Amino acid sequence: MKALIFDVDGVIAETEEGHRLAFNRAFAEAGLDIEWSPELYERLLWVTGGKERIAHYLYHCPECPKLLDADIARLHRRKTELYNQIVASDEVPFRPGVQRLWREAREQGVKLAIATTTSLPNVEVLLRQAGEAVLGWFETIVAGDMVPQKKPAPDVYIQALTNLGLAPEEAVAIEDSHNGLVAAQRAGSPTLVTYSHYTREQRFEGAMAVLEHLGEPELPARVLAGPRSCATVVTLDVLRSWHRLAALRA
Ligand code: XBP
Numbered sequence: 001m002k003a004l005i006f007d008v009d010g011v012i013a014e015t016e017e018g019h020r021l022a023f024n025r026a027f028a029e030a031g032l033d034i035e036w037s038p039e040l041y042e043r044l045l046w047v048t049g050g051k052e053r054i055a056h057y058l059y060h061c062p063e064c065p066k067l068l069d070a071d072i073a074r075l076h077r078r079k080t081e082l083y084n085q086i087v088a089s090d091e092v093p094f095r096p097g098v099q100r101l102w103r104e105a106r107e108q109g110v111k112l113a114i115a116t117t118t119s120l121p122n123v124e125v126l127l128r129q130a131g132e133a134v135l136g137w138f139e140t141i142v143a144g145d146m147v148p149q150k151k152p153a154p155d156v157y158i159q160a161l162t163n164l165g166l167a168p169e170e171a172v173a174i175e176d177s178h179n180g181l182v183a184a185q186r187a188g189s190p191t192l193v194t195y196s197h198y199t200r201e202q203r204f205e206g207a208m209a210v211l212e213h214l215g216e217p218e219l220p221a222r223v224l225a226g227p228r229s230c231a232t233v234v235t236l237d238v239l240r241s242w243h244r245l246a247a248l249r250a
Contacts, residue, residue, distance in 0.1 A: 001236075001243040003111035003139075003164050003171040004101065005157065005189065008118050010176030010196030013092045013126060016045065017197075019118075022083035023050070026075055034064065042198050048117040048150045048179050051076045084125045092129060095194065096221065097214025097234055099130055102137060104236045111139045115160040115173070115184075117151050119144040139164055152179040157187035169250065172243055174214075178202040190246035192239070194221070208242045 009015045020041045027034040034057070036044060047056045054072050058064045067075070105112050114123055120143040127134045135141075140163035147155035161168055168188030175181050176196040181204055184191040193207040194214055204210045209226025211234065213219075220231035227245055232238065 001110065001170065001172055001240050002166055003113055004105055004239070005113045005115050005160050005164075005171050005173045005184070006098075007173070007175045007177075007180045008114060008116035008123055008126065008143075010199055011095065011174055011194060012098050013094050013129075014197055015087070015092060015118075015122075015126065016041070018086045018090070018092060019050070019079075019083055022079045022086055023054070025082045026079035029078065030075055032065070034061075042201075045177070045198055046179065048152070049144070050079060050119070052150065080119050080121055084121055087122070087125045087129070092126065094130065095196075095213050096216045096219050100216060101214055101234065101236070102134075106137060108236055110236060111164055111166075112137050113160045113164055113171075114138050114141040114143065115156040116141075116143050117156065120146075151177075152182035152186070154183050154186035154188075157184050157189060161187065161189070169247060172208070172239055175207075178204065181207055190243055190250075192234070192242070195224075208246050 006012060020036055024035050044053050044057060047053045051072050054076060058067060102112060116123060123141055123143050124135060140160055142156050142160045147159050149155045157173060161171060171189050173184035173189045173191040175184055175191055175193055177199040181191050181193055185206055190208045193204045193210045195210065207225065210224040211221040211232065213221045215221035215233035217233055220233050223229060223232050227242055
């Protein structure tokens with residue numbers, strides 16, 4: 001196991017509520033009578049990519065205006081600005097165990113990478129919450145429109161692995177959603193799932209393990225599926241043992 005490839009939204013932090021607020025504020029500014037409730041947003045999250053999500057919603061909304069792609073792109077750029085303001089001004093807490101695992105990886109020479117559908121500015125504003133230097137901890141950040149197809153297509157993971165110079169089975173992906181798990185599996189990397197608020201009802205067949213989060217010594221994580229049944233703190237050593245098990249099963 002030579003690298004950990006992190007998804008962003010829902011894994012590093014519970015950011016989707018911030019995205020939902022940013023979408024709604026952008027709609028209001030544009031004079032669109034659209035308000036995505038948490039219940040609706042949970043369903044819309046099955047469409048990955050903000051621009052794609054807006055287009056999907058408008059297509060299925062008979063009373064909504066039909067916007068051109070350029071209009072949707074402009075609306076999405078404003079949404080990204082609003083999201084960045086939300087993250088920069090509100091303390092968006094990192095999920096348990098994320099920064100601990102990053103520190104362990106740096107101490108033990110395990111590479112770190114990001115593979116996300118969200119837009120690059122959103123990744124940068126979030127990582128900067130942990131300090132300006134944190135952006136440099138990642139050997140590669142593959143985000144948003146850098147690849148032709150978004151998750152559940154494997155493109156973003158294939159690009160991250162290429163940039164790392166690693167074979168798929170040399171890395172472990174950490175995801176929170178079914179689409180993200182499928183993307184990593186299609187790229188060939190064993191995947192740990194830490195489900196999030198918006199993905200807690202989804203299914204995660206084939207994951208190395210499914211936990212409520214990565215755990216901290218004082219806050220072991222409940223394990224829903226995987227080689228252990230007791231509450232667990234996901235350390236690099238635990239990941240290495242699960243990675244070896246996954247390799248035996250492959
Ligand atoms: C989550 C997504 C993104 C975000 C919104 O990406 O699907 O679309 O919901 O961000 P991941 P954008 O789980 O891969 O981090 O509006 O920038 O797409």
